[in-house]
């Protein structure tokens with residue numbers, strides 16, 4: 001939903017004029033450089049929109065500019081070019097605001113730096129609220145601790161918690177002020193798979209119940225494919241693509257996106273031809289877009305390795321110079337050294 005006219009926020013920039021009709025968060029020609037021995041381009045020329053009440057994930061390989069973009073959205077860094085707007089109002093930069101960070105947003109950074117290690121869970125969260133209304137302070141703290149499944153840990157010191165529990169406290173601390181936007185840098189980095197799933201479900205439920213907008217950074221898209229409505233894909237400071245996880249997964253706009261989202265196989269036209277596919281440009285075949293069989297003993301691929309993944313295996317197979325990654329849903333059927341026939345059920349052609 002596009003932004004409609006509103007009064008300026010408490011942290012508005014003098015003389016700024018609201019631009020209506022934009023998405024909730026709108027970035028335009030946004031660039032940020034750092035001075036090292038040489039100039040480092042952290043983000044360059046980004047144009048993007050983030051919708052209200054959705055989860056948006058910024059994904060990309062290490063050093064692609066994800067954290068820098070998150071800090072520019074929050075107002076912790078000043079853009080060198082371009083701007084970011086929230087509800088059509090420009091986000092103040094650190095020179096324009098005494099305590100940097102937009103008033104309607106809260107950020108959970110990597111490494112729990114904001115938590116007071118020697119205080120208990122309750123005090124870490126409650127300290128975010130003023131003492132002007134003590135009943136409200138207690139009620140809100142209790143509610144958010146309950147919501148994040150921390151009610152049984154209120155008297156524990158942060159130092160005695162697991163990484164996953166600390167992450168929940170950091171999120172509770174950010175949410176207790178009822179921000180309109182929650183920004184999170186690698187929120188699932190230090191947590192195991194089963195913990196990650198329940199935390200994702202809890203965040204999704206909070207988005208659903210409160211209408212909060214969530215923007216998170218992840219270097220591993222597999223973590224966020226199921227929870228984000230939009231992905232912003234970064235590479236070397238550029239916004240390479242944006243869209244829904246499904247559309248970007250099924251129809252990747254280029255080979256970087258295909259590799260990032262699906263650990264996909266990228267084949268030259270000559271390699272595609274070896275699989276019986278006529279192509280003028282590179283093609284992509286995701287590892288699950290194959291049917292495996294024992295039917296081609298002379299024309300099969302040699303299994304170089306069978307990597308155990310639980311209910312499936314990732315086979316690394318080779319025929320001549322052509323090497324592929326293929327998923328096998330019947331672990332143990334094609335051990336290393338055996339031969340396997342492959343039929344391609346689907347492939348993606350780049351335009």
Ligand SMILES: Nc1ncnc2c1ncn2[C@@H]1O[C@H](COP(=O)(O)OP(=O)(O)OP(=O)(O)O)[C@@H](O)[C@H]1O
Pocket residue numbers: 034035036040041042060061062063064065066067068069219
């Ligand atoms: N304060 C800084 N001073 C100098 N260079 C910086 C600074 N912050 C970021 N950079 C550089 O900008 C580029 C983008 O960094 P950024 O942290 O935004 O990437 P990222 O995608 O979040 O990486 P990661 O996934 O490894 O955290 C990198 O080359 C980084 O070294």
